[in-house]
Structure formats: structure tokens, C-alpha cells
Amino acid sequence: MNIRIKKLSEKYKTDFFRIHSGDDRWCNCTAWWVKTWDGWGDRTAEENLMLREELFDKGEYDGYLLYIDNTPIGWCQCVKRDRLEKLTNQFNLTPSPDAWAITCFLIKPQFRKQGLSQKFLDLILNDLEKNGIKHVQAFPKCGFNLPDGEVWTGPENIYLKAGFVSETDNKTSLPYGLKF
Numbered sequence: 439m440n441i442r443i444k445k446l447s448e449k450y451k452t453d454f455f456r457i458h459s460g461d462d463r464w465c466n467c468t469a470w471w472v473k474t475w476d477g478w479g480d481r482t483a484e485e486n487l488m489l490r491e492e493l494f495d496k497g498e499y500d501g502y503l504l505y506i507d508n509t510p511i512g513w514c515q516c517v518k519r520d521r522l523e524k525l526t527n528q529f530n531l532t533p534s535p536d537a538w539a540i541t542c543f544l545i546k547p548q549f550r551k552q553g554l555s556q557k558f559l560d561l562i563l564n565d566l567e568k569n570g571i572k573h574v575q576a577f578p579k580c581g582f583n584l585p586d587g588e589v590w591t592g593p594e595n596i597y598l599k600a601g602f603v604s605e606t607d608n609k610t611s612l613p614y615g616l617k618f
Contacts, residue, residue, distance in 0.1 A: 440507050441554070443561045446499040453503050453510035457546060458490075465590075466490040467501070467515050467542050470522040502565070504545070504558045511549045512558050514592075515542035516566070519575055529577065529613060538566060539613075540576045543592030550586065556596045563600060567618045575613040576602055 444450055458466050466486040471493060472478065493500070504512030519539035520526060526533070540562070545554055566574060578594040594614075602614035 440505075441557055441561075442505050443502045443558065443565065444505065445565070446501050446503055448494070448499070450503055450510075451494060453505075454513065457503065457510050457513045457544060462544060462546070463487075467513060467544075468493070469590075470515070470525050470541050473524060475524070475528075501542070502558075502562050504554065504561075506549070506554075511546045512554065513542065513544040514540060514558060514562055516540045516562060516574075525577070531613070534573070536571075537573045537575055537615075538571050540574060540592060542590060544590065547586070555593060556599060559592070559596050559600055563616070571618070573615065573617050574602075575605065575615045577612050578614065580612075 444453075446454055455466075464483045464486060466483070466489070468486045468489045469478065471489060472481075500517040501513060501515040503510050504514070516538060518535070519531070519537040520533055520535055522539060522541065525531070525539060525541060540559075543555065543558075545558070563574065576592060576597045578592045578597055579588050579590075580594045584593075597614050597616075600616065602616045604611055605613055605615040
């Protein structure tokens with residue numbers, strides 16, 4: 439089994455949509471690109487698809503795809519943090535033009551609970567470090583036994599295993615950060 443990642447680009451748009459299909463189709467990883475959470479639950483899959491297409495048309499390729507052999511099975515949104523205005527507002531973050539954020543994490547249902555999230559995160563972090571990124575933040579839902587739909591920002595344990603720590607005075611609050 440060959441596990442690898444690819445940075446999202448125009449070449450891999452079809453694979454992005456293959457991952458965001460079925461029950462995972464509704465969002466199309468647009469949650470952080472809308473201004474507020476107000477009305478988010480009322481949006482349709484078609485509205486989110488249109489927003490995703492607009493992002494692609496603007497050259498916004500904001501993450502990584504995970505493959506097993508040649509099959510796309512996962513997605514991770516990873517982008518310069520300050521580009522996501524809703525994220526910075528929600529967590530009251532001070533501007534940091536060098537910080538990157540991991541904000542969405544999706545493994546197709548039939549591939550979950552096999553340790554692939556950890557491998558995916560490790561490959562992403564290796565690529566970020568190789569490309570000179572020095573600071574990465576994550577915003578996982580914290581806790582055990584959360585339903586799959588609640589861990590859309592990635593399971594907390596993969597970030598902790600990768601060395602992320604809380605960057606707040608509280609030490610148990612988000613964001614979690616990792617510096618290379």
C-alpha cells in the first residue's frame with residue numbers, strides 16, 4: 439500500500455470532489471471561507487459547491503489530498519492562517535503572517551480508524567517544514583469518543599502525538615501550535 443500526499447492544485451480538483459462526495463459533499467470545505475457562522479447550517483450543498491468553485495477560479499488551492507495508491511481518500515485544509523478571517527475572529531488571534539492553520543481534516547468513511555489521520559498529518563507537517571513553514575496551528579475538537587462528524591477539524595490525539603501544544607495561557611485551550 440502506497441500512502442502519499444499531493445498539494446491541491448488545478449490538476450487535482452477532480453480528486454478533491456471525489457473525496458467531497460456522498461455524505462461529505464455538503465460542505466466542500468468552505469466553512470472557514472464564509473464570514474460568520476450565522477446561517478451556516480442553512481446553506482445548501484450547491485451554495486457551498488459554488489463557493490468552492492469560486493475559490494478555485496481565484497487560484498485558491500488550500501490544502502492537501504491523501505492517496506492510497508492512486509485513490510484519493512483524504513483531505514486536509516492547510517493554509518496561511520490569517521487568510522481565514524472567520525477563524526482569526528473566532529479564536530481572537532493576533533495577526534501572524536507566518537502562521538499556517540490546519541482547519542479541516544477528512545478521511546473517507548471506509549478508511550477511518552486505521553491510523554491514516556496520523557500518517558496524513560505527519561506527511562503534511564514534513565512537507566510544510568521542507569517548504570520553510572515555521573509555525574502551524576490546529577483547532578481540533580477536544581475530547582474522547584466524539585462522533586466522526588464532530589472531528590471535522592481533526593482528532594485532537596493526532597495533533598498531540600505530532601507535538602502540538604496549547605498556545606494559550608490556559609494550556610488546555612485552542613489553538614494548538616507546533617513550531618519547527
